[in-house]
Amino acid sequence: MGGARAATREWWTQQPAPFRRWALPAGVIALGVLYPFYVDFLPGTFPGIGIAVVMLVFTMMALGLNIVVGYAGLLDLGYVAFYAAGAYVAAWLASLHFEDISFHFGSVGIDRDAPGIHISVWLVLLIAGLFTTVVGILIGLPTLRLRGDYLAIVTLGFGEIIPQVVRNADEPGIGFDLTHGTFGITPIDSAGFGSTLGAVGLPEVYRSATNRAELYYWTALALLLFTVFCSVRLRDSRLGRAWIAIREDETAAAAMGVPLMRTKTWSYAMGAFFGGIAGAFYAVFKSGAFPADFYFQFSVFLLCMVILGGMGSVWGVIVGALILSWLDREGLAKIGDFIGDVTGSDIDAPRYAFGIYGAIIVTMMLIRPAGLIPERRHRIELEEGVHDTPLYDVQHEGTLTDRDRTND
């Protein structure tokens, strides 16, 4: 065993650097792209395609939240607001909702004379991203100068206000039917490439295709890869390094010339952008935007993904998000049934889903605060203490604090 392992390592180090760098990501992407073809041969614990789409969308949202929480260290407890904003942009711009207007632009699978605004779903995704970016900046500008925990509570406030506004903004509530109240807006137009691009083999309209779920799966995967790419590039960019500097020590970052407000606002805006796209895509996939989806617990659910995987670690967040969204969609029910079968008891595991997420959060923070797959830098930060550690621990005479060990 030991010999084989050493030999494998030996072989690995001899491979050219580009291969070593890209082998794992390429393998994972290939596994992801081909998933619909081999899912039928996997045991039933693996998620079906419909659930996999949701998992990918949630992962995308978690990566967006990771930009705010993981990179910049700003606790956002109202991320669901961006999801809501994105979903409603999709609902406004690609549905029958606004009956008085008839506006078509690149929409597919819709009668030319149907009422409502019908813009191509691809364009709607972009518009949703930009719209939520603006929302993020508007929320961020007045609040981002607040200290971390106040910021958390303000974002939580927005996360509570926006769903209530959405629920109330109908004819009896504000005199104009903006969101159709608790019923939500449905149906939303399908994604698709239309007849011109359909001629070269791309699917014309997802909704009428026989492999609808697979098409949405690949689209979600493409969006996720785009998010991952942006996340990694942003992290290594000048802006990303400024975020990490702020996370580690705000005062020092400011002293080194990092413009705090602008940098923080950008992290908010970028996080919101991906949340908006993911929200809009999810609304298109579900063909509806419903206010019942936008509740506070969802923000914490996304936060739990980031914490489980490792704040700031792109790979970690992907793993954390896939695990938790699978648990949320079907894993808990399956595990509960399994335990129930073994022990003969009757456990309703999904009922306690949020207690379980809470327990995951607390356990991770206490035992492994850097997450399952820690980002290297963040782990150092957590292990060696932070700037506000006292130099000398008066409560235990003679004990040195973390700060003495780091020689700073």
Next chain:
Amino acid sequence: MNAIGIVLLVLVGVWMVVNFVQGPSRFLTVVIIGLTNGSVYALIALGYTLVYGILQLINFAHGDVFALGGLLSATLILDLFGVGSGSSTGAIAVAVVGSLLVAVVFASILNSTVELVGYRRLRHAPRLAPLITAVGMSFILQNIGLYFWGPEYTVIDPLISTEPAFTIGEVEVQWDNLVVILLTIPLLLGLTWLVTSTKQGKAMRATSQDMAAAAMVGINVNRTISFTFALAGGLAGAAGLIYVLQFTTIRFDQGFQLGLIAFTAAVLGGIGNLAGAVVGALVIGFIEAFNEGLSWLSPGSDWTRSIVFGILIAVLVFRPEGILGERTPEGA
């Protein structure tokens, strides 16, 4: 920015004056409802402020300690004392006082356990760590409530009559509102005495000012923090019982929502400031009651949550130190 804040305040003032002129008796009835709600919020808000004052931590789990206290006292009233609206006044008084004591002790132990398990090890961690843990703790406590009490409302009989205790002019003060206020006032006075006049209170104030210096002069910091959490929890437990008496129903997930409102109150008054928490809670109680009870141009209960959180955001943006708080370098 300040000009916008003042304009907003003036508009609220005009709105209240118009409502008062249109229906003075309705306005005053609403004031009493606001006072009642506000005193329940005050008990919860004090817990947030006590803990924030000492650890600079928003204890998100606090609202759920309140909910568990309320659920426990409802169960005690139903199953242990078995009183209903037909019971004699004596039996009801025994049940209320008994449940109050049990709920207070239970919530104290629960809250200091939360601190011991969740927050103590993270005292030197980055600030976000205990905050995130607090969110997780809140969910755990909620699900403990869900496990033991189920997803339905726990309902008790109305124990205190809604007959008017006395009337001022046309305005009736009902017994149930009066009892809530009468139960709250001694608790608030007791707390003030404890914090300002006892050795333990002095230790708490010292610890909140400077933990290291407090330890140097011989204060057991860990014990003081545990005591603070116990005290905050006790107030939440009492609030739980009072809430159940007033509204007769409680459910496992109500604590979070009420906790957030109470936290808003604490921030509004100036977090870390005890008198501020009470003032803020009363203001929030009034605003909520005005919004739901007044006739002229009031948005109604559909918008209550948005208004309360709107206030929270406005306070944090315009005056982060709150009504009574002092501006600290960290406050902004």
